[in-house]
Amino acid sequence: MSSPLASLALSLLPTLLVVLTCCWLTRRPEAQCRPWRRRLAILLITSLAGRYLVWRVLFGLNQQSPMALGLSWLLLACEGWLIFTGLLQIGLSFSGRRDHTAAAKAGEALLQQCPSPPTVDVLIPCCGEPLALLERTIIACCRLDYPAKTVWLLDDGPEYEGTDPQDDGSPRQRRALARSLGALYPRRQGRQHAKDGNLNAVLPHCRGELMAVFDADVVPQPHFLRRTVGLFLRETRLGFVQTPQSYMTPDPLMRNLAMEDWLLPDEESFYRWIEPVRDSVGAVVCAGTSFLMRRRALDQVGGFSTDSLSEDLATGIRLIALGWQGLFLPEKLSAGLAAPGVADFAQQRLRWCRGTLQTLRSPRGPLRIAGLSWLQRLAFLEGALHWFNAIPRLVLLVLPLSTGLLGILPINLNGASFLMVFLPYWLSLLMLVSWLNGESRSALLPELYSWLLTPVLAWAVVQTLLIPRWRPGFRVTSKTLHRARSRLAWGLVLPLLALFVLNGWNLLGLLSVLPPSPAMATMLAQQQAEGNRLVGLLWSGLNLLGLLTALRACLDPPRPQSLPTFRVRWPARLSTDNGGTVHRVHVCRVNEQVVVVEPRDALAPG
Structure with missing residues (x-):
């Protein structure tokens, strides 16, 4: 035995x-x-x-x-x-990993002392998103706490006349919406090269020293520019600053498996681990939204890359290869919408996969472009190999x-x-x-x-x-x-x-x-x-x-809400119109139009 x-x-x-x-x-x-x-x-x-x-x-x-x-x-x-x-x-x-939070704080203090802050163009590329969604993003961009900014709505959407206010509308409706909120509205002819072509088309009209890009569903916080612009004042060779993408709605995979309350979505790993690690070796990935870029650096590489579906990744690689620095700031300064369904989620991942592999094969991809160190090539290569x-x-x-x-x-x-x-x-x-x-x-x-x-x-x-x-x-x-x-x-x-x-x-x-x-x-x-x-x-x-x-x-599953709805647990007091009876309640769900509460104590009959 x-x-x-x-x-x-x-x-x-x-x-x-x-x-x-x-x-x-x-x-x-x-x-x-x-x-x-x-x-x-x-x-x-x-x-x-x-x-x-x-x-x-x-x-x-x-x-x-x-x-x-x-x-x-x-x-x-x-x-x-x-x-x-x-x-x-x-x-x-x-x-190890780098944390540029202290540098951002020092840059913000430097920006406050700057008599003439750098001018910024805020670009919102759109392509058929609902008008209500565009309105939310334009309002947030126009309310950025920064004086020297110009907001642009770059319309690549359909040209037919829409009637449903929750639909994508028409160019006339989108133009009226942008102008009523204080944004400029250019519309290019044709839709060649998709998002990167849309961004490149507006560059001759932009005069800002810096350029921020937000997808049509991404809502920046008011202090986004205050936290990022100062970094460019500290580093003259800083080409772009990437911030995390975060979402107001749950990851569809996590939601369908009822895991959204106890398991972090996939992007958390990328922005809390992979991107900081790449920052430490000088190989930050430009993620296509929620970033700020130096216009002079972008002009030096000829605008946004049109060689692949991942124009953001390819453009960032070319900037770094020319000696410009990419920096990752680990602060959630904006929030967008996750893919609403699993099919949309898969479509998004397939686009990233194809775009990354196209960039890898490109003559100006990480394997063949001149100017990258072996460690930078290895970091960019790792991002392609995992596909x-x-x-x-x-x-x-x-x-x-x-x-x-x-x-x-x-x-x-x-x-x-x-x-x-x-x-x-x-x-x-x-x-x-x-x-x-x-x-x-x-x-x-x-x-x-x-x-x-x-x-x-x-x-x-x-x-x-x-x-x-x-x-x-x-x-x-x-x-x-x-x-x-x-x-x-x-x-x-x-x-x-x-x-x-x-x-x-x-x-x-x-x-x-x-x-x-x-x-x-x-x-x-x-x-x-x-x-x-x-x-x-x-x-x-x-x-x-x-x-x-x-x-x-x-x-x-069915989704009755058409707006991002948050599950919360906030203590509150609810009173009648005349200020009479006061009830102690919990706010359990909230969105832009509806607040759902539940009583903390048993209510009296009637």
Whole structure:
């Protein structure tokens, strides 16, 4: 009896040591720790990943037949790629992150002493957004607490005459709206190059030294310019300042899974971890909205790039390559609307994917443009490489079928190997990744997004790489919040459903609920049948769980509100018109037109 227990204890020893080390490293938030703790955590993850890959090469390949060996190498290649891209993202944070909050405060003080502050053009590109949404953004931009500004509404919307005030209206209505609120209204001829063409068309008419850009749904806070303009006074080679994108409405994936109250959306990880890390190596990403740019720098690169769907990313790279500095200010100074539905969310991500890969292939992309350091190239390359993860992830969803169709398990894994090699690495990711990124993202959050988007993203990557001349039209993300009934994103559901059925068939065959295929029956009759069955069950089961979660996320519920509505918990007092009876209440929901309250105490009858 002692021998199995001793063997189990020995197998669990690496896991125990890793857990204790992780607990010791993460006693305090990463931002409050000395740099050596962060670097030790990165080295621990890297060493455990390397240990796992060495084990996979030496002992984890199924060598029973050439077919089994080929599938084993395919699985190992997919694992290796995902581990490499994950380590690359983590490794870029080895030198730490910068926080320019103090510099912004000093710049604001410098701006107050400036007798003639820099002039700023505030640009609002629009393309068919509802008039009520445009009105909200124009009002916010015109009320920016900064005297030397000019607000422009850049209309690329449809030309037909609208009648519904909640619709996009007509050019005449949009012009009247802009002028009534104090904004200028230019309208170009044609819609070539979409958003970047719209921005470039107004540049000859702008005279500001600086230029702020806000998407049509993004509402800046009044002090946006006061917090950012001063940075340009401090740094003469500052090309642009990027601030975080935040949203007034919940992420559709989180909302559909009822996780919006306890799980942060995807953009939080980018702006709380990835963008500050890139700032530390001089590779800030221009995100297309909520940024301020020096006009002289933009003129030097010939205006906004028209080479890809991601004009913001490409323009920022060219500025940095010419010696201009990009700076990320980690203050939420504006808020927009998240994609209203999962289909719109997927469309947005597909556009980002294609635009990033187009930029990567461009002669003036991060790989070939002159003027970037190797670390800057690596940081920009990491931003492109993670889109390729969709292909190995799709392979991982399909490869369990080799068990059912071919009777081959493409990995040689037993209980001792799992406990000694895989489990320590997996636990280190769970315990350290969220600590490294300031609790903005767990190791599991990317899985939620990948399960949903993997099939369509993999197809987009293949299209963009194999057909470089193929340029899909620029589709503006819908901003219409109202939805009368539930909606299913069929473009996402169909490939997910096919993968779900195949993995389900494989799982039922392993459980002997369905008659196994001849190849599977042969595998189950072998000496290591139970071990192979267990690994196959776990693999197919995890895939089914992820695919089921993704399918559930594809159903958008009805949305009766047409305005952003916030759930709050504010104590308040409610009285009658004559100031008589006063009730203690809680404000529980609020938007621009409606306030919903509930009593804190039981109300008297009547």
